[in-house]
Amino acid sequence: MIEPSAASFSFPSDNFPAHNSWFYPATNRRSCGGKCRGRHPGSRRVSSPLPQNIDISRMTAHIFRRLFEFLSKPMDFQLPDELRVLQGRVREFVRSELQPHDAAIEATGEVPESAMAGLRRMGLFGTNTPKQFSGLGLSMLGSCIAIEELAKAHTAFYYLSGVNVHIGSKAIEFYAQPAVRDRWLPELASGRVIGAFALTEPNAGSDAARIQTRARRDGDHYVLDGSKTYITNAPVAGVFTVFATLDPSAGAKGIAAFVVDAKTPGLRIGRLVEMAAGRGSDHAEVIFEGCRVPRENLLGQESEGFAIAMRCLDAGRTHWGAYCVGAASQLLDYALDHVSERETFGRKLRDHQGIEWQIADMASSLHAARLVAYEAAWRYDQGDAAARTAAAALSKYTGADMVQRVADMTMQLFGGAGYSKDLPLERIWRETRVVRILDGTSEIMRQIIARNAFRNHERRNATI
Template sequence: MNFELPKDIQYLQQGIREFIENEVEPQANVIEETDEIPESIMEKSKQMGLFALSIPEEYGGLGIGMVGKCAVLEEVGRTHNGYTTVIGGHTGIGSVGIVEMGNEAQKQKYLPSMASGEMIGAFALTEPSAGSHATNLKTTAVHKGDRFILNGSKHYITNADIAGVFTVMAVTDPSKGAKGITSFIVERGTPGFTIGKKEKKMGLHGSHTSEIFFEDCEVPVENILGEEGQGYVNALKILANGRSAMAARNLGSADKLLELSLDFAHMRIQFDKPIFEQQIIQHYLAEMAMEIEALRALTYKVAWMTDQGMNVIKEAAMVKLLGSETYNRVADKAVQIHGGIGYISEYPIERFYRDARITRIYEGTSEIQKNIIAAQLHKKYQ
């Protein structure tokens, strides 16, 4: 296992870092206050290939694999997490399903537009009665001739207001439980498909979350993603695939917080000396650095395993759990080191602290990740 990034990925990573530092980060407060990503940033992101991270070269993507994707998303994670989530939602669960499970016609139809950023992707699994209990779906899809009729709703759908294509899970055979769920590709503008209001959230401003509704929504049979009845399995694969990428985003955020905290500890004078000279501050920083390096090692190990085609169900759950928990612990220490300034919204620490909290919930809660890890450990005894 070689952790050294190829030269082309290193160049791409450097270019993304410069873009983040010079163009996105200066707009972070604007994003926070307006709850919008400036169009200029979105357009430059498309030009730089940030929407193409998950897509093979033959469909207009970068074709860089999971290690390369994580290297890029680590840089993206160093700035406003609302922007990070728009990119991550599209390149992760929003597009992975079509890349991994789509047939050739579906890939040809959707992936080039998704790679260019012309068409944003979204993933629609969660419902009021189906969060962690993902098999308890109420959205139905009834086969009628050459189409399926969808009825129901989804909530907490990232990118819903800007997405052009959705990967949707619906029940096609209620008698079969998890094996009666099918995944569909649903295009924005399909009659009977509507987008609800944007939710007001604690954090991730600029990344919008909405309900979506299906009322006698007619979806062509050819828009089944994968095989009928494999929707739940597809959903698990899509979520597992994206977990090292999410960990990379959390890694970037945690690393940025360490950098800010270290700078502040050397600048802030208390009792006639920098607070860095206080042992408790040194211990906080040492703990932050240790956890970040552990996360970095596991993130790239799981990314490498993914690129090798290895089974990463357990490891993907581990890295998602470690990434979320590490980011939250680092953010908490960063606030403590900064003191009152860390609680003021004019400075980025407070924003990172709020944004970190959702990482322990979305795309599988920390508790669900522990369940997955335990189930995988138990397999040897079955």
């Protein structure tokens, strides 16, 4: 784990006020002998900008000594105590209250209300939504720790709650008018309302700037016309974040974003799209026909829709990286149990060198992806948009590739049983395959990663 205190240097919180003994080693009551005209260390008021007896060389040596002490501290890879407690609570909840429903959800496509109530009770619809809006108020790292555990149950649980955590709520949290934000964010964070993110269209997937759903101004409303497809949770959503173009000739700058109540006249759910996985969470077309949206439901400025979508997708991609880590961890546990029990040719599978190598490959790739996911979560909270986007893409790409390899190797270790529906392996294999597609394909993630590498390379060369 990369913690802020270990990954970036920052001075103490008082940031060198005059007479600070961390900055001025000589300015304390003993060293100055009471001759200092200003207030002593620890005082809030300062009567003079600098001590009268300052020793510049000594002060400089002291600063560099403290800086060296800080930088020589080992990086801390331990989760903070509060996150370990959270991890344990969510892990036990998933084991006792969600996983028992996995097989039934896969068979019927129905998620029990008791499980939904448990997700609400645990706060998993609003892990990093601020507390004043009924969320848990976790950092992105805390949110990803929770999602990592949630990924060990049927993916329907994450589709239903995770959309509320990231793409279904972040635009409202960051860009909505206060009245609109106050209306919807607590409902989403509590799980009383399910959100949906309406960006993808039949002719605009990865190239999201080419969306054709139109928005036009009409007095104090905007009127939406067009269609979206593959929209997760559309049939059960109570509110949509919708993207439409006001000016197709302006490309990405012509796109606006809106909050749209699902009950708004002119919005209807079209054809349900049956996916290869994800039973219990429906995907559907969303049709807009003269859908009138109040002006106050505009998110940000009219030209900011595309940027808003990308910021939401950064949150989604960061969470998907953690999701892949959790799913792969579950697969590795299945594999370890199996090779420890199964015998071939008079020996446990685990005693064959070839099996050891496969386990080593799985464990090492999982460990690497977890580090990438945790760094992406940390960077998300640091406020650097470019670094956030690059880290989110790297986490999603790394996680999606890793979990598919782990799933494939686990199924291979189980042989025919792994390919059967008697075990959950083939379901997890199908569920995680889509991560290479949704919220930005792996090909788009590779473009983002490569462009970031070129930028960093050019920046380094410019300083030589």
